[in-house]
Amino acid sequence: DADVTQTPRNRITKTGKRIMLECSQTKGHDRMYWYRQDPGLGLRLIYYSFDVKDINKGEISDGYSVSRQAQAKFSLSLESAIPNQTALYFCATADRGNQPQHFGDGTRLSIL
Amino acid sequence: GQQVMQIPQYQHVQEGEDFTTYCNSSTTLSNIQWYKQRPGGHPVFLIQLVKSGEVKKQKRLTFQFGEAKKNSSLHITATQTTDVGTYFCAGPTGTASKLTFGTGTRLQVTL
Numbered sequence: 229d230a231d232v233t234q235t236p237r238n239r240i241t242k243t244g245k246r247i248m249l250e251c252s253q254t255k256g257h258d259r260m261y262w263y264r265q266d267p268g269l270g271l272r273l274i275y276y277s278f279d280v281k282d283i284n285k286g287e288i289s290d291g292y293s294v295s296r297q298a299q300a301k302f303s304l305s306l307e308s309a310i311p312n313q314t315a316l317y318f319c320a321t322a323d324r325g326n327q328p329q330h331f332g333d334g335t336r337l338s339i340l
Numbered sequence: 341g342q343q344v345m346q347i348p349q350y351q352h353v354q355e356g357e358d359f360t361t362y363c364n365s366s367t368t369l370s371n372i373q374w375y376k377q378r379p380g381g382h383p384v385f386l387i388q389l390v391k392s393g394e395v396k397k398q399k400r401l402t403f404q405f406g407e408a409k410k411n412s413s414l415h416i417t418a419t420q421t422t423d424v425g426t427y428f429c430a431g432p433t434g435t436a437s438k439l440t441f442g443t444g445t446r447l448q449v450t451l
Contacts (some may be wrong), residue, residue, distance in 0.1 A: 259437050268349065270428060271383065271441040278437060286438075287341070318382060325437040326371055328385035 231255045234319050234332035241309055242340050249304045249335045251319030259322040260302040261329065262286075262294060264315045271318065277302055309339045342367050342433050346442040353449055359419050361445035363412040363429035370432055372405055372412045373439065378425040419449045 232253045241247055251260065262274040273286030275294040283294060291313060295303045306313055316336050320329040343366040353359055363372065371390045375383040387396055389405035389412060396403045400423075402415045412429055426446045430439040 261438075263441075268443065270346075270443040271430075273438065273440075276438060284438075320383075322437065326388075326432065328373060328388065329383075329439065331382040331384070333382050 232319060232321055232330055232332040234317075234335050236335060237333065238336045240338045240340065243310055245309050245339075247306045247309050247337070249317055249319075249337070251302045251304070251332055253300050253319075253321045253330075255321055255323075255330060256299075257321035257323050257330070258299065259324070260296065261320040261322070262292075262302070262304045263318045263320065264288060265318060265334075266315050274304065274317075306337075311339045313337065314339045342431070342440050344429060344431055344440050344442040346427075346429060346445050348445055349443065350446045351448070353419050353447070355421060355449050355451050356418050359416040359423070359447055361414050361427050361429075361447075363414075363442050365410045365431050365440075368409050370409075372409075373430045374403060374412075374414055375428045375430060375441075376425050377428065377444075381425075383428060416447075419447070421449050421451065423447060424449050 235250045258279050261276040263271040265271050272288050274292050276284050277296045280296050293305045316334050318334045319332040322329045346363050373388045374386040377383045393407045394405040400417045404413045426444045428444045429442040433440040
């Protein structure tokens with residue numbers, strides 16, 4: 229959805245670098261999520277947030293951190309990137325519980 | 341923790357053939373959602389099923405939710421090349437606002 233914007237779309241970086249992936253939305257949704265997609269493993273939840281003051285770990289949060297700067301913005305950081313964090317990262321939003329999630333176009337991250 | 345598995349992982353069909361993907365959860369689900377991801381794209385919501393035994397149709401796509409609410413299926417009749425992509429099921433985990441996605445089924449359709 230154009231309503232969920234991820235930047236950058238592609239990033240190549242080196243091991244040990246700090247990286248920030250950004251997500252912004254104009255849908256007015258409270259709930260925001262960061263997922264990682266690897267071939268054959270589906271989408272795995274890294275972190276999620278229900279509002280600006282609420283941050284929760286997902287199933288694979290180690291090595292990642294997030295910041296919810298505003299209702300519309302949710303950033304994912306890799307403090308010291310490692311090659312096995314090479315993946316496709318998606319941000320998603322949802323209006324409330326049990327509602328469909330709306331995904332951004334993704335960030336393809338390669339760590340050399 | 342909750343696991344959601346899909347089979348097959350990959351299927352290649354000729355255009356016009358039918359296709360089915362199956363989704364199985366290790367726990368009972370309050371609802372199940374289906375998403376489609378086109379090659380190079382992002383997951384897009386298709387449908388949500390809530391009731392035990394529920395069947396919903398979208399043109400050539402038929403979605404079913406099992407009686408025990410632990411499994412679901414997506415059936416496509418007479419596939420077309422526009423059906424190419426990866427189909428994911430997803431069910432709520434713990435709090436209702438968090439989803440566990442299945443491993444996905446990648447569909448390839450050739451003429």
